[in-house]
Amino acid sequence: MDPFVLAQIIPDVLDPFTTTIPLRITYNSRLIVAGVELKPSAVLSKPRIDIGGNDMRVFYTLVLVDPDAPSPSHPSLREYLHWMVTDIPETTSTSFGMV
Known part of the structure; x- marks a missing residue:
C-alpha cells in the first residue's frame, strides 16, 4: 500500500495523485523514501532535493509541512509550514528556486 495513504497524508493533506517526475531527497547523503520517519537530529541541516524531468x-x-504538529496525539498546529521553495526548474535542485 502507498506510504502516503498509510500515514494518512492522502487524503488528509494531499489529494490522491500520480507521480509525473522523479524527486530525490537526501539528508547527509542518505536517500529518503516515502514513509520513512526521521529524528530531529537527522534533519538539522537542509536536505538536497533534486527534481527530474x-x-x-x-x-x-516544494512545501515541507508537518501534518500533525506538535504530535500525532495532539495535532493542534496541523499542517505547520516549515519551509517553501518556489520557481524550481525541472532538471535542477531546490538550490535554483526562490526561498
Whole structure:
C-alpha cells in the first residue's frame, strides 16, 4: 500500500495523485523514501532535493509541512509550514528556486 495513504497524508493533506517526475531527497547523503520517519537530529541541516524531468521551462513549488504538529496525539498546529521553495526548474535542485 502507498506510504502516503498509510500515514494518512492522502487524503488528509494531499489529494490522491500520480507521480509525473522523479524527486530525490537526501539528508547527509542518505536517500529518503516515502514513509520513512526521521529524528530531529537527522534533519538539522537542509536536505538536497533534486527534481527530474527534462524541461527547464517547467517550474515547481516544494512545501515541507508537518501534518500533525506538535504530535500525532495532539495535532493542534496541523499542517505547520516549515519551509517553501518556489520557481524550481525541472532538471535542477531546490538550490535554483526562490526561498
